[in-house]
Amino acid sequence: MSIFRRIPRLSIVLIVYKMPDQADKTLYSLSPAYQQGVSEDDYEVIVVENHSDRLLGQERALRHASNVRYFHRQETLRSPVNAINFGAEQATGSHIAIMIDGARMVTPGVVRLALEAFRMAPHAAVSAPGYHIGHKLQQVAVNEGYDEKAEAKLLASIEWPKDGYRLYDIAVLSGSCQGGFFRSNYESNFICMSVRKWQALGGMDVRYNDFGGGNANLDLYKRLLEYPDTPFYLLFGEGSFHQFHGGVTTGTRKAERDVIYKALDDQDREIRGDDRSPPDVRPILLGSPHPSVYRFVRLSLEKVGG
Numbered sequence: 426m427s428i429f430r431r432i433p434r435l436s437i438v439l440i441v442y443k444m445p446d447q448a449d450k451t452l453y454s455l456s457p458a459y460q461q462g463v464s465e466d467d468y469e470v471i472v473v474e475n476h477s478d479r480l481l482g483q484e485r486a487l488r489h490a491s492n493v494r495y496f497h498r499q500e501t502l503r504s505p506v507n508a509i510n511f512g513a514e515q516a517t518g519s520h521i522a523i524m525i526d527g528a529r530m531v532t533p534g535v536v537r538l539a540l541e542a543f544r545m546a547p548h549a550a551v552s553a554p555g556y557h558i559g560h561k562l563q564q565v566a567v568n569e570g571y572d573e574k575a576e577a578k579l580l581a582s583i584e585w586p587k588d589g590y591r592l593y594d595i596a597v598l599s600g601s602c603q604g605g606f607f608r609s610n611y612e613s614n615f616i617c618m619s620v621r622k623w624q625a626l627g628g629m630d631v632r633y634n635d636f637g638g639g640n641a642n643l644d645l646y647k648r649l650l651e652y653p654d655t656p657f658y659l660l661f662g663e664g665s666f667h668q669f670h671g672g673v674t675t676g677t678r679k680a681e682r683d684v685i686y687k688a689l690d691d692q693d694r695e696i697r698g699d700d701r702s703p704p705d706v707r708p709i710l711l712g713s714p715h716p717s718v719y720r721f722v723r724l725s726l727e728k729v730g731g
Contacts, residue, residue, distance in 0.1 A: 433492065434540055435468040435617070436516030439524045440505045442474065445481040446573075447528035447668040449489075450586075454530040456490040459586060462537035465492035472527075473512040475500040481527075504638045506629045513620075513628055519547075522617040523629075525642045529555070529614045529665040533589040538712050539617045542658040548622060550649045551711075552613035553660040554606065554721075555599035557667045558592065562600055567669075576669045592666045593717035598724070599667060601643070605725025606661040606710060609703035612643045614665040618655075626652065632696050639689040643701060650704035657706050661722075662714035 437455060441448045452472070457465045470493045472486045486495040494515065498508055505525055513521055520543050535553050542551045557563045558576055583591040601611035618626075626648055633641030650657050693701055714722060 431466045433469040433518045436518035437470045437522040438512035441527035443477040443479045444528045444670040460536045461533045473508040504634045510628045528668045528670045532663045535663045549656045551617035551658045553615040553663045554602045556596040590715035605728040612646045640693040647704045650706040658711045659708035661710045662712035
């Protein structure tokens, strides 16, 4: 191997906390062995793991690819916001992708298409829609017994990772992406932009210091998409797929979750001074959808009365 390595164009910041098995799958989905049309020189993956009693660890984080860097942090807050900002500071690429939740596998074309979008418009915002693995939203399914074992059976039924696009066959759109592909959604777990734009936005807002970062990801998404002179490319034929891991908003029972949601929404209103609304931006659709995506295209058309 040459000692002179090309500087990557895209730096993907992946945050991990108490999800070793899920993060391992996510990292495989981000590896050059799974991603199509790119090489490991095109991008890097920066794994930032906040300390817990269930660590992924460096050895496991690095086992799928050589373009991964791992950082283990001690964090006193119950928020990933500081870890995200730290990870972004480590980026060597001209563009970054923020993945606040390490338990989200991606489809095989996200890296190639993100790079393609930035070739056309270097200062664009780029994102992929979010999905939940399972036949219902996980915050609903958990009340009906859905767990990691049930999810493992679903993944085995599509022989993942043989064809990453078959994840659509066992998934539903996440709650924040219920608007579909033609209307504004609230967030994404694959949010990309230039480093210059990240710096202009000031990164993640550190005031979101509650469970899981609260609405910090929604806040970043809205500020990015509504930033002046920022064309928005939606990789509508790609996606990020949430794996069940007992997360704050998807893995808790309804009564507990309602209390948490209220606290997070109260903090959001205190910071923003208003109720949350999705970005008022129409996406430019980029990509060529796999046949498994067609049902979500139809659903998206129904949302706009097509």
